[in-house]
Amino acid sequence: SSVEIATKPEETTTKCSSNHVSSPEATVGIVYVAGGSTAVSVTASVEKYNPITGTWTQATKKKKKRSHCALAFAGKKLYVLGGLGEFCVVTTVDIYDPQVGMWQEGSHMLRPKSNFGVAVLDGSIYCVGGSDGTGDLASVEVYDVQSNRWRQGNSLAHPRSYIQAAVLDGAIYAVGGSRKTTRLSMVEKLGTSGTWETAAEMNTPRSRPAVGSH
Secondary structure, eight states: OOOOOOOOSSOOEEEEOOOOTTSHHHHSOOEEEEOOBOSSSBOOOEEEEETTTTEEEEEOOOSSOOBSEEEEEETTEEEEEOOBOSSSBOOOEEEEETTTTEEEEOOOOSSOOBSOEEEEETTEEEEESOBOSSSBOOOEEEEETTTTEEEEOOOOSSOOBSOEEEEETTEEEEEOOEETTEEOOOEEEEOTTSSEEEEOOOSSOOSSOOOOOO
């Protein structure tokens, strides 16, 4: 398998497919891969990539096995959110502190959710759209990092799963995805008004896209 790397000296978010203060992990940028599916089963393993040494190593396993989850960095910690467990869609939130190398459990999401987009804005993690295992979702959940609490955000205009999200100039963009078996080209934008607005559609309908901003 291959890994392509784009570097950006800012806090960012990525789709999950995840010791001491003086340790290299605490002082340089690290790429984390958390959970997912192997050829055998769903896994709880976490790998980390150090671009200085050019090597992958195992990090401490997260508490729950999950795939189709999302990963976000906020407040110098890593959050693995929702996803598909061994038997069902879950609300689980695992939080990893790289400075001590330990996981803790965070407040659970408001409802089970997998295959959703995630974005970090103004100290909050936005979980956008997704699936609850029975259908596509338009719901948006917002997690406040400081209070460790969830609230219901304004919903998308259209339910969709296998969606991605990105932040640009203080706005969140919800991009692509699918509704049932139909791939979508739609893009919605959450700006300062607090409501989702229709943005220009992509040229090609896309489900499960990779999305980034710069």
